[in-house]
Amino acid sequence: MTSLPSQTPHPPVLHSLPGSSDLIEAVAKFVVKAQNEAIDKRDKFTIALSGGSMPKNLTGLLNRNDVKWDKWEVFLADERVVPLDHPESNFKAIYDELFSKTPVNISQIHALNPDHDAIKKFFPDSSPSAKEIDESEDLQDMLEDVADEYEKKLVNAFAAREAARFPTFDLILLGMGPDGHTGSLFPGHPVSKESERWIAYVYDSPKPPPVRITLTFPVINHAYRVAFIAAGEGKQDTLHQILDSPSGDLPCAKVRPAPPGKVYWFVDDAASGKTQYQKTPFQL
Numbered sequence: 001m002t003s004l005p006s007q008t009p010h011p012p013v014l015h016s017l018p019g020s021s022d023l024i025e026a027v028a029k030f031v032v033k034a035q036n037e038a039i040d041k042r043d044k045f046t047i048a049l050s051g052g053s054m055p056k057n058l059t060g061l062l063n064r065n066d067v068k069w070d071k072w073e074v075f076l077a078d079e080r081v082v083p084l085d086h087p088e089s090n091f092k093a094i095y096d097e098l099f100s101k102t103p104v105n106i107s108q109i110h111a112l113n114p115d116h117d118a119i120k121k122f123f124p125d126s127s128p129s130a131k132e133i134d135e136s137e138d139l140q141d142m143l144e145d146v147a148d149e150y151e152k153k154l155v156n157a158f159a160a161r162e163a164a165r166f167p168t169f170d171l172i173l174l175g176m177g178p179d180g181h182t183g184s185l186f187p188g189h190p191v192s193k194e195s196e197r198w199i200a201y202v203y204d205s206p207k208p209p210p211v212r213i214t215l216t217f218p219v220i221n222h223a224y225r226v227a228f229i230a231a232g233e234g235k236q237d238t239l240h241q242i243l244d245s246p247s248g249d250l251p252c253a254k255v256r257p258a259p260p261g262k263v264y265w266f267v268d269d270a271a272s273g274k275t276q277y278q279k280t281p282f283q284l
């Protein structure tokens with residue numbers, strides 16, 4: 001077992017694209033580059049995807065003929081504990097927007113176990129309150145089990161190829177919430193301090209639905225590439241705070257992969273309207 005390397009992280013690379021179609025095209029080119037490098041090395045591409053506004057920004061991949069879909073192994077950067085066909089499911093968002101239009105086999109996408117008891121128990125409309133979960137070891141055990149099950153999927157996928165303490169994703173794509181959260185890692189939440197687990201659960205997410213699982217920071221910061229995708233004026237202040245303020249308290253600012261890993265920001269000019277951070281023209 002090796003632990004996280006401790007070199008100084010590379011500074012984030014900021015690419016700001018004029019509009020939505022430029023952003024979507026740049027993201028597609030970037031993902032294909034990451035895909036090709038991974039396939040050259042290991043004949044496989046391990047990627048983790050987020051929900052929220054991200055899936056529609058991945059649709060540029062559908063216009064290309066150099067995506068080697070059969071080599072993709074897909075995980076969720078975070079997921080809400082809801083049925084897979086629920087409108088709040090990140091799996092559903094990604095599947096509907098992207099994978100349903102590709103030859104990717106469903107077995108290549110690692111979703112939550114749809115038959116887990118927790119899916120019924122924590123279904124948003126009938127979910128116990130955070131206080132009830134706080135007071136119930138059984139409910140917490142059930143959530144622990146959901147996180148464990150998902151973690152095992154990662155262990156199975158990565159253990160065969162590396163004996164590292166944390167998995168090395170070829171690419172993790174993240175969103176940035178207006179409060180600076182990413183995945184289901186929310187500002188000030190104790191899960192942000194998790195240093196051992198690969199997958200953690202949250203039952204008091206300030207953004208509904210409250211019950212979720214998420215990749216932890218050690219996993220995110222062990223990836224070979226992490227890229228945020230954020231668009232729109234509504235993200236301006238948060239992006240400014242994350243990239244221009246050296247204190248780095250928001251969850252997005254804590255994404256600083258250990259070298260050789262790197263973090264990239266793909267944003268539109270509306271989102272980067274206030275940031276002073278140096279922009280790097282996007283070119284491949």
Ligand SMILES: O=C1O[C@H](COP(=O)(O)O)[C@@H](O)[C@H](O)[C@H]1O
Nearest residue numbers: 050051052053054175176177183
């Ligand atoms: O709740 C979530 O929010 C973040 C950010 O979403 P966005 O709509 O502001 O882009 C998302 O990345 C995450 O996957 C999701 O569960």
